[in-house]
Amino acid sequence: MSGVKPMWLTAVCILFLALLLPARLLFLALLLPARLTAGPDTTPHRWQEGELVSRKTIPVGHGGLRYKYVYRLRGSDARYIVAAKQPLKLDLMVPVKFAPLRRHLLIQDSDGRECKVSMVERDKRAFGRWK
Incomplete structure (x- = not known):
């Protein structure tokens, strides 16, 4: 019986990480275009x-x-x-x-x-x- 609990815990951890992965990918997908469009500071200098x-x-x-x-x-x-x-x-x-x-x-x-x-x-x- 002692061997079942760690296996159950491992399955729950894998399931939890699998559910978090799409959320992380979605966050990165939303964040990446904002970083690409921002780019370097292109404001003209005040000479x-x-x-x-x-x-x-x-x-x-x-x-x-x-x-x-x-x-x-x-x-x-x-x-x-x-x-x-x-x-x-x-x-x-x-x-x-x-x-x-x-x-x-x-x-x-x-x-x-x-x-x-x-x-x-x-x-x-x-x-x-x-x-």
């Missing part, structure tokens, strides 16, 4: 005019073979300090187009390419000179 005020090259690591490029960017409503792994193809004190993202900025270089740089600091209240 702004600004100018690069300064650039500083900082060595990274002990060997000094890699560098990080820190820029100060002045926009119409805020000032930004951004860091890039590659130097931007832009001159200082010339108009640039940029679009703020969450923790990054997209900056259009002189070739029209969009370069994504990391935002280090954002100051919305500074309208005078740099601190």
Whole structure:
């Protein structure tokens, strides 16, 4: 009699899982088209005019073979300090187009390419000179 109970329990578990499988497949079938249509964020960026005020090259690591490029960017409503792994193809004190993202900025270089740089600091209240 002891061998019957585990067999009965196994049959109930298999039946339960068999009933859950169609529910899971239905859930995935409903979820999958929503994910496919959402895709990447295709909203247009809100481009702004600004100018690069300064650039500083900082060595990274002990060997000094890699560098990080820190820029100060002045926009119409805020000032930004951004860091890039590659130097931007832009001159200082010339108009640039940029679009703020969450923790990054997209900056259009002189070739029209969009370069994504990391935002280090954002100051919305500074309208005078740099601190």
